[in-house]
Amino acid sequence: MGNTEALKNMDRAVQERTKVLFLEHQQRIFKQTDRLFVGLMMFQWIAGIVIALVISPKTWMGPASQTHAHVWAAIFLGGGIASFPVALGIFAPGRIMTRNVIAVAQMLFSALLIHLTGGRIETHFHVFGSLAFLAFYRDWRILIPATIVVAIDHMVRGIFWPQSVFGVLTASPWRWVEHAAWVIFEDIFLIRSCRRSVVEMRHIAERTAQLEAHNQLVDVKVKERTRELFESKEELASEITERKKLKNMMIQSEKMAAVGQLAAGVAHEINNPVGFISNNIEMLEQYTTDYTKILRMVENLQKSIEEENMEKAKSIVKAMSQFEQEINLDYIINDTGKLLQYTQRGIERIQKIVMDLRTFAREDHGAIDFVKIEEVIDSILSIVQNELKYKAELKKNYGDTPLVKCNTQRVGQVFINLLVNAIQAIEKKGAIEVKTYKEDGHVCVDVRDTGKGIEPKNLEKIFDPFFTTKPVGQGTGLGLSVSYEIIKKHGGEIKVQSKIGEGTVFTVQLPVNL
Amino acid sequence: MKRNKHAVIIVFIVWALIVGLGWALLSHYENVPGQSQPLPEHWPLATKVRRTPGLPTLLMFVHPHCPCSRASAGELSLIMAHSQKKVRAQVLFLRPETLSEQWVKTDLWDSAMRIPGVEVVMDDQGKEARIFHANVSGQVMLYDARGNLVFSGGITPSRGHQGDNDGRDAIVSFLTKGIILHKQTPFFGCLLFSSLQQS
Numbered sequence: 001m002g003n004t005e006a007l008k009n010m011d012r013a014v015q016e017r018t019k020v021l022f023l024e025h026q027q028r029i030f031k032q033t034d035r036l037f038v039g040l041m042m043f044q045w046i047a048g049i050v051i052a053l054v055i056s057p058k059t060w061m062g063p064a065s066q067t068h069a070h071v072w073a074a075i076f077l078g079g080g081i082a083s084f085p086v087a088l089g090i091f092a093p094g095r096i097m098t099r100n101v102i103a104v105a106q107m108l109f110s111a112l113l114i115h116l117t118g119g120r121i122e123t124h125f126h127v128f129g130s131l132a133f134l135a136f137y138r139d140w141r142i143l144i145p146a147t148i149v150v151a152i153d154h155m156v157r158g159i160f161w162p163q164s165v166f167g168v169l170t171a172s173p174w175r176w177v178e179h180a181a182w183v184i185f186e187d188i189f190l191i192r193s194c195r196r197s198v199v200e201m202r203h204i205a206e207r208t209a210q211l212e213a214h215n216q217l218v219d220v221k222v223k224e225r226t227r228e229l230f231e232s233k234e235e236l237a238s239e240i241t242e243r244k245k246l247k248n249m250m251i252q253s254e255k256m257a258a259v260g261q262l263a264a265g266v267a268h269e270i271n272n273p274v275g276f277i278s279n280n281i282e283m284l285e286q287y288t289t290d291y292t293k294i295l296r297m298v299e300n301l302q303k304s305i306e307e308e309n310m311e312k313a314k315s316i317v318k319a320m321s322q323f324e325q326e327i328n329l330d331y332i333i334n335d336t337g338k339l340l341q342y343t344q345r346g347i348e349r350i351q352k353i354v355m356d357l358r359t360f361a362r363e364d365h366g367a368i369d370f371v372k373i374e375e376v377i378d379s380i381l382s383i384v385q386n387e388l389k390y391k392a393e394l395k396k397n398y399g400d401t402p403l404v405k406c407n408t409q410r411v412g413q414v415f416i417n418l419l420v421n422a423i424q425a426i427e428k429k430g431a432i433e434v435k436t437y438k439e440d441g442h443v444c445v446d447v448r449d450t451g452k453g454i455e456p457k458n459l460e461k462i463f464d465p466f467f468t469t470k471p472v473g474q475g476t477g478l479g480l481s482v483s484y485e486i487i488k489k490h491g492g493e494i495k496v497q498s499k500i501g502e503g504t505v506f507t508v509q510l511p512v513n514l
Numbered sequence: 515m516k517r518n519k520h521a522v523i524i525v526f527i528v529w530a531l532i533v534g535l536g537w538a539l540l541s542h543y544e545n546v547p548g549q550s551q552p553l554p555e556h557w558p559l560a561t562k563v564r565r566t567p568g569l570p571t572l573l574m575f576v577h578p579h580c581p582c583s584r585a586s587a588g589e590l591s592l593i594m595a596h597s598q599k600k601v602r603a604q605v606l607f608l609r610p611e612t613l614s615e616q617w618v619k620t621d622l623w624d625s626a627m628r629i630p631g632v633e634v635v636m637d638d639q640g641k642e643a644r645i646f647h648a649n650v651s652g653q654v655m656l657y658d659a660r661g662n663l664v665f666s667g668g669i670t671p672s673r674g675h676q677g678d679n680d681g682r683d684a685i686v687s688f689l690t691k692g693i694i695l696h697k698q699t700p701f702f703g704c705l706l707f708s709s710l711q712q713s
């Protein structure tokens with residue numbers, strides 16, 4: 001029902017637009033033809049004067065002469081005939097009055113030119129040519145005044161000067177009808193042509209209106225589709241952002257999973273220095289008590305000397321000497337320095353582990369820095385130190401490598417995954433080598449282990465998400481997949497070579513951006 | 515707006531009246547014939563114009579510069595096309611006393627020369643025109659084989675205007691059928707002599 005109503009409205013709009021377009025087109029033709037006739041009138045006026053001057057410049061009386069009446073007629077009557085239609089054509093083009101006056105004037109010009117050329121039969125064609133010209137208006141109604149002018153001219157002259165128009169003095173008073181009939185004969189064809197032109201103009205207007213309506217419809221549809229596309233683009237953009245967020249979350253989760261996995265080892269690494277720091281503090285506490293006792297004795301000795309109580313001073317010195325021997329003061333003094341030194345080292349070690357862990361585990365904001373890849377590896381090694389030291393001998397083989405532009409946390413996450421995998425691949429005791437070198441515009445890092453190796457059938461799958469050969473609870477299956485993603489994003493590559501029973505080498509290649 | 519429309523209608527009426535008046539004046543000028551004088555009813559003895567025995571004689575008097583007479587020359591060529599060997603036709607071109615032969619030999623002279631069967635003669639000082647009492651250019655006289663005037667007048671429908679006309683019909687009718695349709699017709703053209711007034 002709604003669609004039918006919309007179609008009806010559209011039809012109505014097309015009809016109204018057709019009417020407007022038709023009238024605009026018609027008006028344009030009227031104005032153009034008016035302008036054409038303005039030029040033609042001026043031309044005919046000048047042509048009439050030239051004809052008069054050439055054909056009949058003078059009238060004679062024996063050897064004497066004077067300007068011929070035709071010259072005056074061409075100038076004044078021709079000018080008079082042309083003046084009004086020219087003025088209307090210039091100042092009121094397109095009006096019905098204008099084209100009717102032009103039609104009348106045009107036929108008057110025909111008559112004038114016939115007179116000026118001495119009634120030549122050829123000039124009579126001007127009448128028929130003028131009617132054809134008037135048909136340019138595509139308004140058959142203006143042929144009526146034109147025809148009436150011809151008819152009246154013949155009728156009036158037929159009545160008053162019959163010989164001038166019919167050649168004989170005794171012509172039938174209705175002979176003018178015959179002349180008019182020939183004009184009407186041409187009119188019939190011209191009227192038919194005008195009407196057909198008007199029908200064609202209506203068709204054109206209708207088609208244009210339909211085309212416009214169709215274009216408007218298309219325009220609306222295009223706008224609608226553009227809006228929909230824009231909306232889907234926004235949705236897509238938000239989805240991409242969401243996916244990026246999720247991916248980052250996944251990477252972070254994977255990282256935290258690695259941290260969790262390493263937490264016990266890290267705790268153990270921290271616990272060791274904490275243990276000996278605690279022991280050292282305990283010893284230092286004991287030493288402090290001894291130092292305090294000695295200080296008290298020194299204090300009492302000072303007082304006795306001040307009081308000049310030498311007996312008391314001697315007994316104090318004796319007691320002090322006894323106490324020094326008892327506690328072995330030289331050893332304590334020597335040990336105190338060592339204990340403080342060891343404690344200091346222990347604290348520094350804890351600080352480093354905590355800092356490395358914090359650096360690795362903190363939330364990633366995507367910061368890119370120029371870094372030495374070996375520093376990143378060392379930082380990661382301190383986190384995995386506990387796992388590493390019981391299962392493998394670490395061999396570092398660092399080359400002279402340039403700075404690389406990377407996200408430290410992300411690349412660190414890759415090395416943690418590779419090192420943990422290497423450690424887990426070694427069943428009893430083995431070796432892990434970390435080698436850095438520069439090759440073909442890349443900084444390369446090999447992580448080689450002497451573990452059990454990867455089966456060839458699994459080599460293709462190891463970078464797939466959720467693929468793992470580890471027992472349940474030991475791996476997420478995302479480690480290598482995330483590592484692959486991270487290195488790809490850095491414009492690098494990660495490759496693997498493995499042999500069952502001999503070990504595996506992972507090679508990370510990062511482009512040198514300097 | 516309405517005032518403008520009225521003004522345009524008034525201007526139209528004024529224009530129509532002016533043009534109508536001009537038209538009436540032009541038509542009047544072109545249709546008022548020359549005044550005829552009594553013509554010699556019999557071939558005058560004083561004339562030096564020659565006749566051919568047994569043939570009618572057609573005389574046309576022409577002012578060499580009269581533009582209106584071009585139409586008469588055109589009509590004469592039509593008459594001659596119908597009856598070339600049935601008449602001796604002569605066109606007499608006026609040569610005033612003070613003017614040279616060159617003054618006479620205009621395009622009209624050439625036109626007349628080109629009409630088959632027509633003799634073109636120079637009428638010095640208008641002597642022959644005076645003998646035949648012709649006073650208007652384009653005036654035609656037709657004498658029968660015995661020297662009797664059978665037709666006189668113009669052979670154009672109006673001044674300088676070609677087309678069907680009584681004069682042509684009358685001459686052709688007499689020459690081809692021997693029937694006199696009209697004895698006289700109006701004639702239009704320039705005056706041959708300045709001393710005569712055009713009517």
